Amino acid sequence: KSGESRSIKIRLGRQVHSGALASHLLRSVGYHAIPSAHRSRIKLYLGDHTLESFLSELTLRHGVSDVVPHAHIAEYNETENYVILKNVLLEAYPEKKHYVRGGAFRTGRNGYRNRREYRAFLLMAALISLNDTADRQTSFDLFREEKGEPWKPLLFHSDVGYSMGSYLIFDNMGAVNDYTDNMSRDKGDHVSIKWAYGSYKHDAFRNVTYADARWIIRRLLRLDSEKIYDMAIASGFPVPVALMYQRKISSRIRNFGMDFGLTELAQGIVVKTKAELHQLYPEYITPKGKITYKLGRDIGDNSIYGPFPTFTDIWGIGVDLISRQLDKKYDVKFNETDLPVKINLANQEVKYNIKLGANRTIKINKEGTRDKNRYLVTDEYQISIPVGAIDLDLFGQAFSVHTPLSAYRNYQIIFYSAHPTYWAALSSRYFRRLNPFQLNSLKENLKDGEGIHIIESHGGALGALSVRATNYFSANFSPLKVSGDVKKEMFITKDNGVLEIVVKDESLYSTSSSINLQAILSLGAGIDRSNLTSKYRLYRAKETEANSEYVNAAFSDAIFRDNFWGLDEYFEQKSVELAAKSVEKTFNFFFWKYSSQSGNEDLVVGVPQSIRAEDFEQETGSTDYTNVVPTGEQTHYQVFRSKYSASVNRAFDGVWNRQVNGGSYEGVINWLMQGFDQSKSRSLVVEAIATDDLSDFSDIRIRIVLSKFDRKIGRRDFERNYVDYFSRHSYYQDPKLRGDPYFSYQLPAEFEAIYGIQGVMAWQVGPRGVAELLEGLEKSHDPVASQEGGIQNTQICDDRCYRDIRSYKRTVATPSLSRSDRKELLKNKLEILRKLLTHVFAYRFGRVGLIRELVSEKNYWLVTEIEDLWEKTHQKR
Structure with a gap:
């Protein structure tokens, strides 16, 4: 009411847009939600706090995984001691005489399942892709218009910030690229709702009926498409994202109506096509209906989650971070006998929930003389990007992954270099002069003797069961665990001006069963069956003025588009293809662990058979093919291997488990007992090359x-x-x-x-x-x-x-x-x-x-x- 005070809560971070839009949608059909409003800028007086103490307390309470305090401060007025915060969500609560927070309630078997709006909430949760579904997020509050009136109950889900993204991946709220068009499917005798409701009790919506669903869908079908667009704009989403939400929310509602027999009403819902939206904003919306990274970069929004920066932008953030950390290491006392030394440079979560990590290792090349570059530096740089929330217009092609199995797509970049002194190795900043994701940068800035190793991987696993019977006994049992990992590696070097690249593509799929029992002693056993396929390619080319453009195009296609036609057809190459099957058995008891592995491999090794210089000359117009070697067909050799290995390990730290621990003395005890540790292994490999006709070896x-x-x-x-x-x-x-x-x-x-x-x-x-x-x-x-x-x-x-x-x-x-x-x-x-x-x-x-x-x-x-x-x-x- 006018003139009455309000209790205001300010929300920052990645929930500000999704929380506002989800609240608007719930309130639009009659559900209660905390009145909220997105504001691009607000003025906040700090009172007795200084700017430093305000930031420190904010970081201490909330960390930096969801809220990066500095990123939300647009301005600080030292005279009046206030800050201008950007991109915030305001939640307004009435005075206590009108509103009382009653606390959470249990989902599942409670007294609320006789309420239609409780049962029908299943459809609304699916509509907003609600992720954070635990009982602690529910609320049973009390409200009254005037003092003296009886209190009215308000039953609702109080925190809807984790929403408007994927219904499978937890941590990508507001990611419109993963907000799918359809959440229901008519299967004849029933309708399937594609919503993973996580931590709610399993029988929370057991009593929902077909009539309940039709009741809430009728309300949703009354929503005007333009009204949905206005909600998205009011939630702070930029226009292209608001248009995409308008299209996808309307599509979900329309499909709800079609699947639940409300066809006539559903056909009145207008859903814009992807092509129409692409024509409106071709820079920001792809023909496939995806928001590109350019939008987030151009508007400078610190809380839009879906669009991401380029790999070049991510690389720049990490380079600055590593450089600052290295500046702090100059006072490290140096003693050559301490080498090798490993320096941790970064391990933190930054903008867009991207995780960065880095370390530098310095060691001595024992084979090098003192007048050579005998100090070897290895810099490891890791980038972890949330899978399912990215769509990068990368090197001219879309990059998009959707999978419920793996949380991150990981990139590991390793630099190798050599330096004449320890201080030169410690202070080197050679990674500032090149970008590992741009081929031209590598060719121009990579020096002889330096190398770059790039590893890209993703994968996942399903199938594990843990049982803890008492405080003195626990069991981990996996009757069947299925896992898969896909990895691509590139190793790039330059030697006497010649650029070399080794590419390795690897896929590993395995099934395993295991059991591990822990009481006073630990006992475990397992079996793992795996299939591995790998392909190695080695290319070597020296550029000249005549063939430079062709070499650039061929290498770019190979590195960034997995198209090896240009390199395979004209440049010198060697290749190895490997397929391997293996079985590993393990058994562990107390200090001891036994493992054995057996399996078979077959390899196809390809080497150049002949040189076709005339083809290269005809293709490039160059006669300088001294170092760029075109080839003809390869000669392939079929190689077979059969392997067996076994090992027995004894380690004192195997005594520790949940029931037996040494507390803070564990490390000291392990060090004193390290003389107990030993291992023994044996292996047998039989390798054969087949005849051309595969008749024998x-x-x-x-x-x-x-x-x-x-x-x-x-x-x-x-x-x-x-x-x-x-x-x-x-x-x-x-x-x-x-x-x-x-x-x-x-x-x-x-x-x-x-x-x-x-x-x-x-x-x-x-x-x-x-x-x-x-x-x-x-x-x-x-x-x-x-x-x-x-x-x-x-x-x-x-x-x-x-x-x-x-x-x-x-x-x-x-x-x-x-x-x-x-x-x-x-x-x-x-x-x-x-x-x-x-x-x-x-x-x-x-x-x-x-x-x-x-x-x-x-x-x-x-x-x-x-x-x-x-x-x-x-x-x-």
């Missing part, structure tokens, strides 16, 4: 690696776990080999322990060695042949071993089979050999030394190394 090799690691080891354990261990694995039963110790290094007398020691034994057997190994195993199965061959133990190759050898030798693809069938046959053949060797080498590869006894010395290769052992035991003290 033209080349085959075996690689075996045994590895051990101890955080701390004493003299006696070193002798037993390293010297004796590797010596035992270098032979099987040959008395000559046993009498000649393979590894005989002795620790100096003054050393009782070594910290951080790792040993590796690597075997490699060539094609002739593989044939010798199989022949020797086959002979050992026959007692007479084994005696003639000098092999004493007739149990080396048992019946299973003999059957596998015969099966391996008989498996040859015939021309009558299709090429794909021959390919599968060779995969199976290689897997037979891998399983045969795993069986023959026995438990933990204890019989791998058979190779030395059955294979000629010239046909295998064996190296054993205990890393840095000489350095650790002969360092100056």
Whole structure:
């Protein structure tokens, strides 16, 4: 009433537009909502607060994830001590004698389900794409016109700011690009409403009827399209966004009417087409009906969520942020023995809910001399952008992703450079002179010896269940978890003026099952099956004045549009295509974790077959093709791999869980007990190259690696776990080999322990060695042949071993089979050999030394190394 005071709440951040529009829509059909109004500018007197204390308190209470205080201050008057705030939402509450806040109520089974407006709220929540649906957001308030009158109840959802965006993605309020045209579908015997109501009780709308829906839809159908537009404008949305909301809200209402049998009324709703809106604002609305980033940039609105800046704008924000942080690092005391050092430069959420992170690592190139650039700098820069809320007019093509599975699309940019001094490495700002998202900037500003690694990835997962029975027992059980990750990597360097780019496209899809139990001790097990596909491309080109334009276009198409035709057809390239399937099993108990992995891979390796210089000359008009190498068809080689690996790890920090914890002393205890940590692993890889007709293998090799690691080891354990261990694995039963110790290094007398020691034994057997190994195993199965061959133990190759050898030798693809069938046959053949060797080498590869006894010395290769052992035991003290 005129002359009465009001209690005013000021809202800032990304809810100011969406909250206002949602409130207008609710009030327009009779629902109660807090009276609210958007204002582009208001004057706020600070009273006893200074500007600094006001900003500090605002940040302390609300953080910066939703409200960036400085971004809302348009002006500060120091004389009168007031600020001008821009883009705010004002909520007005009547005086207490007329209005009392009653608090939240429980959804689901309560006394309100006999109210039609309560049941029909399902349709209104779907209309505004309400996201934040928890009981704490409901309100049961009391209102009266005059003092002395009975109080009237007001039942409503009190906070509707998280709305007007996607109905699936939580944190994109006001994102008109994700506000879909349709939220209902007539399925004959029922109508499906596409609204994910999150934290409401599951039976909140169980009693809603067809008549309830028709009642609220009739009210919505009375809304004039122009009235909806006026609501959006009054909520502070710019005209192009208001037009898009007008179109999409009208479309939702019209579809509601059609699906619930109100066709005649629904046909009167006018819905503007995407083409009409694009013609009105071609710069800001795409032909597909999407708002472009240019709108947010041009109007300078700090709270419009949908439109985003360009990657160049995002890059500029991060560069400034990193530079400011580096300026603070000049007083870092330097000691070369402290290298490598990692400096965290940024990790925060900024404008548009984009997350930025950065760090710099400086280390010494041990192989470089002091007169070289021996200080290596690696700068990592991460950008995380909310998926589902972006539509970027990027490099001439739209960029839009909609998925409920993954929250962010991630970009990681890594720079590599070398510097002559530590201070030059610390203070370098070379990333200021180039933009990794613009090819011309890279070609002009990337120097020889520098490199850029760009990684773009997105993905998601479904299927997990957690159960906590008591404070002393908990279980995590995933009967079936499905996940997918898609990643694209680009590594760009320049060497002697030659620009090189390596592109890797990778897709990984997996299914897994796992269970993890925690009480006083932890116990868990899991199995993971995955399919991986990767493609690598290497291109190399040197620009000249004649071919510069062509090179630019070809590289731009490859990097930004995934179009490799220009590079594939005319420039030198090498490619590798990989397809891999694997199964991983894990088991963990208390300190220990065991894992094993097996799988098969097939690769297609392509290399240039011939040079077609005349084609390049005809295409570009240039005869200078010395360094730009056109190619013809590639020669492709089919490579198969079959792999097995297993590891056992022991770590003291495995003792901690929900029920057992060391509090603030956990880190100290882990450090004191680090000598307890150790790991042991083994791996076997069988690799073969197929013949051109895929009938058999033209080349085959075996690689075996045994590895051990101890955080701390004493003299006696070193002798037993390293010297004796590797010596035992270098032979099987040959008395000559046993009498000649393979590894005989002795620790100096003054050393009782070594910290951080790792040993590796690597075997490699060539094609002739593989044939010798199989022949020797086959002979050992026959007692007479084994005696003639000098092999004493007739149990080396048992019946299973003999059957596998015969099966391996008989498996040859015939021309009558299709090429794909021959390919599968060779995969199976290689897997037979891998399983045969795993069986023959026995438990933990204890019989791998058979190779030395059955294979000629010239046909295998064996190296054993205990890393840095000489350095650790002969360092100056």
